Structures are given as structure tokens and as C-alpha cells.
Amino acid sequence: MNPLSPGACIGILGGGQLGRMLALAAASLGYRCHVFCPEDDSPAGQVADSLTVAGYDDDGALRSFAGAVDVATYEFENVPLAAVDAVAALRPVRPGRKTLATAQDRLREKRFVQGLDIPTAPFAAVSDPASLARAVAEIGCPAVLKTRRFGYDGKGQARIDSPGDAAAAWDGLERAPAILEGFVEFRRELSVVAARAADGSLAAYDVVENRHRDHILHTTTAPAPDAAAIAGPARRIAEALLTGLDYIGVIGVELFELADRTLLVNEFAPRVHNSGHWSIEGAATSQFEQHIRAIAGLPLGSPETLFASEMTNLIGDDVRAWRRFLAEPGAHLHLYGKTEVRPGRKMGHVTRIRR
Amino acid sequence: MNPLSPGACIGILGGGQLGRMLALAAASLGYRCHVFCPEDDSPAGQVADSLTVAGYDDDGALRSFAGAVDVATYEFENVPLAAVDAVAALRPVRPGRKTLATAQDRLREKRFVQGLDIPTAPFAAVSDPASLARAVAEIGCPAVLKTRRFGYDGKGQARIDSPGDAAAAWDGLERAPAILEGFVEFRRELSVVAARAADGSLAAYDVVENRHRDHILHTTTAPAPDAAAIAGPARRIAEALLTGLDYIGVIGVELFELADRTLLVNEFAPRVHNSGHWSIEGAATSQFEQHIRAIAGLPLGSPETLFASEMTNLIGDDVRAWRRFLAEPGAHLHLYGKTEVRPGRKMGHVTRIRR
Numbered sequence: 001m002n003p004l005s006p007g008a009c010i011g012i013l014g015g016g017q018l019g020r021m022l023a024l025a026a027a028s029l030g031y032r033c034h035v036f037c038p039e040d041d042s043p044a045g046q047v048a049d050s051l052t053v054a055g056y057d058d059d060g061a062l063r064s065f066a067g068a069v070d071v072a073t074y075e076f077e078n079v080p081l082a083a084v085d086a087v088a089a090l091r092p093v094r095p096g097r098k099t100l101a102t103a104q105d106r107l108r109e110k111r112f113v114q115g116l117d118i119p120t121a122p123f124a125a126v127s128d129p130a131s132l133a134r135a136v137a138e139i140g141c142p143a144v145l146k147t148r149r150f151g152y153d154g155k156g157q158a159r160i161d162s163p164g165d166a167a168a169a170w171d172g173l174e175r176a177p178a179i180l181e182g183f184v185e186f187r188r189e190l191s192v193v194a195a196r197a198a199d200g201s202l203a204a205y206d207v208v209e210n211r212h213r214d215h216i217l218h219t220t221t222a223p224a225p226d227a228a229a230i231a232g233p234a235r236r237i238a239e240a241l242l243t244g245l246d247y248i249g250v251i252g253v254e255l256f257e258l259a260d261r262t263l264l265v266n267e268f269a270p271r272v273h274n275s276g277h278w279s280i281e282g283a284a285t286s287q288f289e290q291h292i293r294a295i296a297g298l299p300l301g302s303p304e305t306l307f308a309s310e311m312t313n314l315i316g317d318d319v320r321a322w323r324r325f326l327a328e329p330g331a332h333l334h335l336y337g338k339t340e341v342r343p344g345r346k347m348g349h350v351t352r353i354r355r
Numbered sequence: 356m357n358p359l360s361p362g363a364c365i366g367i368l369g370g371g372q373l374g375r376m377l378a379l380a381a382a383s384l385g386y387r388c389h390v391f392c393p394e395d396d397s398p399a400g401q402v403a404d405s406l407t408v409a410g411y412d413d414d415g416a417l418r419s420f421a422g423a424v425d426v427a428t429y430e431f432e433n434v435p436l437a438a439v440d441a442v443a444a445l446r447p448v449r450p451g452r453k454t455l456a457t458a459q460d461r462l463r464e465k466r467f468v469q470g471l472d473i474p475t476a477p478f479a480a481v482s483d484p485a486s487l488a489r490a491v492a493e494i495g496c497p498a499v500l501k502t503r504r505f506g507y508d509g510k511g512q513a514r515i516d517s518p519g520d521a522a523a524a525w526d527g528l529e530r531a532p533a534i535l536e537g538f539v540e541f542r543r544e545l546s547v548v549a550a551r552a553a554d555g556s557l558a559a560y561d562v563v564e565n566r567h568r569d570h571i572l573h574t575t576t577a578p579a580p581d582a583a584a585i586a587g588p589a590r591r592i593a594e595a596l597l598t599g600l601d602y603i604g605v606i607g608v609e610l611f612e613l614a615d616r617t618l619l620v621n622e623f624a625p626r627v628h629n630s631g632h633w634s635i636e637g638a639a640t641s642q643f644e645q646h647i648r649a650i651a652g653l654p655l656g657s658p659e660t661l662f663a664s665e666m667t668n669l670i671g672d673d674v675r676a677w678r679r680f681l682a683e684p685g686a687h688l689h690l691y692g693k694t695e696v697r698p699g700r701k702m703g704h705v706t707r708i709r710r
Binding site for chain 2: 007027030046
């Protein structure tokens with residue numbers, strides 16, 4: 001694909017904050033955005049040049065959306081594959097179908113990672129009581145049972161502390177196809193955000209350290225402290241995934257660092273990632289601009305860190321303190337245009353840069 | 356006024372690139388924007404949540420626009436006063452009417468500056484052949500005749516090298532009310548971008564040096580080199596203007612530096628200013644966020660310089676080299692979403708940061 005000319009239109013499936021920040025970055029580069037999402041009033045729709053409000057099963061709406069854009073992307077990994085296929089019949093969708101299908105299925109994802117000789121937590125497929133019993137015997141306890149599809153922010157997971165918990169855990173997940181993962185005693189959670197351009201070139205941001213609260217990302221420290229020994233391995237993992245997936249765009253790779261400093265891949269997200277938000281102020285090129293550059297067929301920008309940064313999500317009621325962050329030197333407030341404050345809802349974030 | 360809550364709507368009169376960059380900054384802070392402009396497809400309209408396409412003389416459209424926003428601003432100083440009055444009858448407009456009326460009339464502007472004991476080039480009012488002859492005799496030659504209203508980027512100006520040129524110069528300006536300005540032998544052109552909040556607090560960016568081509572800003576160097584002696588005086592001039600105008604928002608003050616390092620005010624623009632674009636990457640708070648903070652009743656952000664920067668406008672055909680800037684380390688490309696390339700048209704800009 002030739003580079004997308006200024007004024008061309010980028011289609012975004014999904015209307016959340018990731019789409020909003022992608023649209024803002026696209027606008028800085030002179031592109032128009034067309035957002036497709038089912039919600040009437042969405043964070044991304046508020047800043048897009050065009051908006052289609054329709055369901056992901058509305059083939060006619062997907063076809064006209066595709067006809068109106070020059071390239072399309074998605075801002076959440078649970079967008080239905082059929083919707084992506086409908087758009088891809090008419091226009092390039094980046095990252096592509098294979099990536100999305102892999103990321104939507106924890107079993108396929110884990111096998112793909114393993115196939116690249118990248119370590120993961122031990123896992124086994126669960127599809128019925130017999131395979132569940134075999135998995136518990138093989139993996140041991142404690143372990144975590146996770147649905148193969150549609151999990152995020154800790155949803156679709158149940159811990160199994162002893163074999164006797166297994167049946168109830170599976171019932172709790174409504175007996176959906178699942179995987180059992182061995183419980184990993186990790187030292188900390190890390191992630192790498194990285195990009196691959198259409199020409200195969202790669203650019204990884206510094207590895208970062210993430211802290212969660214209630215299974216939701218709370219704080220990212222960039223770069224991760226004490227990371228000299230693992231910066232190279234983390235980058236190489238992200239690059240192997242990007243190349244193995246023939247990926248175009250930005251990916252977020254979640255890692256566990258063990259006591260011996262081994263890195264395991266927990267999962268990857270085929271999109272810009274919450275742990276990359278610090279790059280808006282902290283890096284030479286934000287992850288949002290980087291994704292737009294990649295899907296538009298432009299050269300990647302420098303991922304170099306300009307400022308050590310700490311990003312804190314404003315979740316639910318946290319956002320009510322927004323005025324405080326505006327008065328704090330070095331703090332950068334980002335709000336997502338969501339009207340209703342709900343517990344667990346990501347309302348915005350604050351990035352503090354250190355100089 | 357209480358601070359504007361997240362989700363509130365900011366009205367912008369004018370659809371150009373300054374409105375576009377204001378709307379992008381407002382979105383980052385969680386606000387919606389409603390753009391009012393006569394053009395169907397405008398740089399600001401492409402990124403606004405709502406858009407009214409109507410003339411500035413359409414009272415009904417102005418009234419509904421005002422009814423739909425929480426506060427309004429304008430992104431160009433030639434917005435008709437009557438349009439601002441129509442909006443101001445319903446909602447606060449910042450900066451206010453007095454500032455706009457002063458900035459729209461070169462004579463009133465110069466007298467206001469003079470009234471604050473801030474030096475300007477010598478000037479005299481011209482309203483008929485007799486006052487023109489008196490002005491030329493008083494100011495001497497060379498001098499520049501400028502229309503009192505609607506001048507920008509060198510338009511509405513004629514140079515008078517000898518008294519014999521005067522009549523033709525005035526005819527060239529269609530005998531509009533004018534002022535004659537003494538020709539100033541300046542060492543260089545500088546500007547200060549600064550802000551005043553609703554509570555009267557002030558924040559000035561570093562003084563910058565500007566180079567023009569064909570009367571259009573071409574390059575801004577921030578901070579201005581060799582500025583130790585004039586940084587304080589430049590800041591104090593901007594602060595005196597802001598306070599004297601009871602201003603809320605960002606102002607751009609254009610200065611001439613003379614050989615003896617005296618600073619004269621050339622003119623001020625009651626809005627974000629092209630010579631402040633470097634602040635997006637180069638300063639702790641961009642001039643666009645700063646303006647939104649001010650008009651939204653929020654505390655001002657730090658105007659501190661993070662990186663010495665050089666901003667270059669992409670004028671007319673310059674924009675055709677856009678791909679080159681994307682591959683240049685340290686360069687940040689901004690395009691304005693304008694479809695048609697025309698000579699003299701500002702299509703985008705590039706900021707290069709020095710580390």
C-alpha cells in the first residue's frame with residue numbers, strides 16, 4: 001500500500017478512549033477519522049469527522065463504512081471477526097484478521113506464543129469435565145481457569161486452589177470453552193508496547209512496570225525500574241510476536257517477570273495499550289501516532305523515552321479529583337469524554353513526567 | 356465563573372487550524388467542542404463534536420450555537436463584533452468584546468498600547484488626504500500605510516518611500532481609514548505568547564524569534580537566541596497588556612527589537628498565535644491547552660520550555676514534502692486537514708525539538 005495521503009480517511013471500529021486518542025493523533029497528521037460503534041455518544045465519536053452508529057452485525061452499515069474509509073483499524077480486541085471480515089472485503093484492515101483471531105482466543109494465543117519459543121505460564125485446554133480434571137492434574141494448584149474468549153480486566157476468570165474447586169469454577173464461567181493456567185509466582189508485571197510498519201520495520205518502547213488494582217491497570221512506571229537485564233529480552237519478545245504475526249500497527253504485550261528474571265508472556269493486545277499512554281508526553285512519538293503511522297503506511301517514529309513517566313488511570317470515582325491534577329506541576333490530565341461515572345470504568349488518566 | 360466541568364461544551368467561532376488545535380487540546384481535557392464557521396469542510400469542523408455551518412451574520416444560528424455551548428471563544432481576530440455580541444448575550448465569550456474591538460482597529464490598538472506606556476512605532480491616524488499629508492510630514496519617510504481594520508499577513512499595507520507615493524498608497528488601500536506607521540529599523544522580530552486566567556494569574560512562554568517570508572511567518576525559534584537581556588522586558592509587556600485588557604485566554608504579542616535592544620510592540624493577536632505552535636512539543640503546556648484552561652476557568656499550566664524548538668510553517672506547496680518530515684528524527688509534523696493547496700495558504704507546520 002502507498003502511504004495514505006493527507007486528508008485520507010481512517011476508519012476505527014470501536015468508540016472508546018483508545019479510539020479517541022487514535023483519532024486525535026490522526027488529526028494532528030492531517031487525516032480524517034470515521035468511527036463505527038454501537039453507542040450514540042462515544043469518546044471517539046466526539047472527535048471524529050464522521051460517525052456511524054450501528055451494531056457490529058449490521059452488514060449494510062459495515063459496507064458503507066468500509067466504502068467511506070481508506071484503511072481501517074479496531075480499538076478493542078473483542079470486535080467480532082465477522083465485522084472485520086465485512087470491512088476487509090473492501091478495504092485493508094490493520095492489524096489483520098489472523099492477529100485478531102489469535103488474540104480473541106486465549107488457547108490459540110498461548111499456542112502461537114509457545115510456537116515462537118517464547119515462554120508462557122503452563123496451560124491446558126478445557127472443554128468438558130474430563131479435560132478439566134486432566135488439566136488440574138497436569139498443571140496442579142493453585143491455577144486460574146480463564147474463558148478462551150471475551151475476557152478483559154479480570155473478567156471471565158476463576159481461581160482454583162484445590163481440585164475440589166474445579167467444578168464450581170467452571171460453572172462460574174458458564175462452562176464456556178476455557179484454558180487452565182498454572183498460577184505463576186511473579187516478581188512483577190511488565191509490558192512492552194511496540195510497533196511494526198508495513199515494510200516490516202520495528203520500533204519498541206521501553207519496557208514498563210504495571211501495577212493493578214482489582215484486576216484493572218492502575219499505574220504504569222516508564223521505563224520499568226531496574227530493567228537493564230530484561231529490557232533486551234522484553235523487546236525481542238515483542239519483535240518476535242510482531243514479525244510472527246506479520247503485524248501492522250501497535251501491539252501491547254503483557255509479561256510476568258519471575259524471581260530469576262525470566263520473562264513469560266501473559267497475553268498480548270492487538271492494539272494500542274493502556275500501559276502505553278505515558279508515551280503521549282514521555283516518548284518522542286506517542287503510541288497513538290505510531291499506530292496511525294503504521295496503518296497509514298508511513299515510516300515509524302522514534303519510540304525513544306524523553307521523560308521517565310508515571311501514568312495513573314482514573315477509574316470510577318477517581319475522576320472526581322480532576323481539578324487537583326490540573327494544578328500539579330508536571331502532571332498531564334487526559335479525560336475521555338464519558339458522561340457517566342461507573343465503578344471500574346476508565347474515565348481518564350494522568351501522566352506525571354520526571355525531569 | 357466556576358470551572359467548566361468535564362463534558363461541558365466549548366464554542367469556537369472560526370474553523371481554521373487554530374480552532375482545530377484548540378479543539379484537539381479541549382478533547383484531551385475531556386471537553387466537547389462546537390465549531391461555528393461558514394465553511395462546509397473546515398480544519399476545526401473535522402475534529403469537533405458539533406458543527407454549525409452558517410454565516411457570521413446569521414443571528415438565529417448564532418443564538419442556537421450560544422445556547423448549545425457553555426463558554427465561547429474565537430480563533431481569528433476578524434470575527435465580526437456583532438457575531439460576538441450575539442453570542443455574548445447568552446454565554447461568556449473569552450477573551451471579551453473590549454479586547455476584540457481593540458485588536459480589530461490598528462489605531463485603537465496602538466493608542467491602547469501607548470496608554471500603558473509601552474513603546475510602539477510612531478504612528479498617526481489617516482482618514483482623508485489632509486490627515487494623510489500631515490501624517491507623512493510628521494512621521495517622515497519611509498513609512499507604512501496600513502488599513503485600520505482587517506489586515507493580516509501583510510495584506511492591507513503599502514509602503515511610502517517619499518511624500519509623492521502617499522496618494523497612490525492610499526488609493527491602493529481603497530481610501531479605507533488607515534494609520535501611517537514610521538518605518539522601524541529593527542534588529543529582529545520577536546513575539547511573546549502569554550496567558551491570563553479568570554483569577555488574574557499570568558503565565559508567559561519564553562520570548563521567541565520569528566522570521567517571515569512574503570509577510571507570512573515562516574520560522575519561529577524558541578526560545579529566541581541571545582534573549583537574556585530582553586526576556587524580562589518582553590514578558591512584562593505581555594503581562595501589562597493582559598492585565599490592562601482584563602484578558603482571559605492566550606494572547607500573541609508581536610515585537611520589534613531595535614539595535615539598542617529596545618522592544619516595540621508591533622501588534623497583538625487576541626488568540627493563540629502561530630509563533631506559539633512550538634509549545635505543543637516544546638513546552639510543559641501547549642498554548643492550545645493553556646487557552647482552553649483559561650477560558651474554562653481552570654488554573655493555568657506551566658509555560659516552561661522543555662525543549663529548544665524550531666517551528667517552520669508549511670505554506671502552499673511546502674506541504675508536498677510532508678513525507679520527508681515524518682522520517683526526520685526529532686521532527687513533529689502537523690497537518691491541518693485542508694484539501695486545497697493554494698499559494699500563501701498555511702497547510703501545516705513542522706516543529707523540530709533539540710535535545
